[in-house]
Amino acid sequence: QVQLVESGGGVVQPGRSLRLSCAVSGFTFSDYGMHWLRQAPGKGLEWVAVISNDGSNKFYTDSVKGRFAISRDNSKDTVYLQMGSLRTEDAAVYYCASAAGNTAWYWGQGTLVTVSS
């Protein structure tokens, strides 16, 4: 049974940093790329970043380039999103998802990030 469990969300002040984690089980993690996506309250979905199965390739949406970093630890079946210089517009539920091709296949339940002073 595939499971993706995000953690690390919370309330953070603008300009500060936060690291999200996504622990995976039920499939061979090292065979698949992984996405991070987000959804602001009451809004639609936004793709944030993707990392290849071996970590060698990473892509980001423009609004987070230079501020966010995606990484993974295949020995721990975990993908991370290090978020820096947080802005109020980064507030959202953050989802991780497995990547089949570029498609976001299996999704976690999300972790809420609130950016507020």
Place this chain on the structure above:
Amino acid sequence: EIVMTQSPATLSVSPGERATLSCGASQSVSSDLAWYQQKPGQAPRLLIYDASTRATGVPARFSGSGSGTDFTLTISSLQPEDFAVYYCQQNNKWPLTFGGGTKVEIK
């Protein structure tokens, strides 16, 4: 970036009726398009990938069609559990982009 446009924003349909949702891309995405379903308080679920292939476990009443810039998701006979928001997403070029969603509500 590729802009994805979905219509209508809201679709009111009676149970058992057919629903047709549209998705347009600002430039060709070939068949690199996915459809997702999201119910309130839940994570999105993949329904269709490669424009027309149903994901594992997705009922046959869901079908996708189209290529290039124009795509359609059809739900042949709406069931109570199908009332939700549906998003299309292009997977052809970075950054991956979503449409704004279509809410399918009970008429």
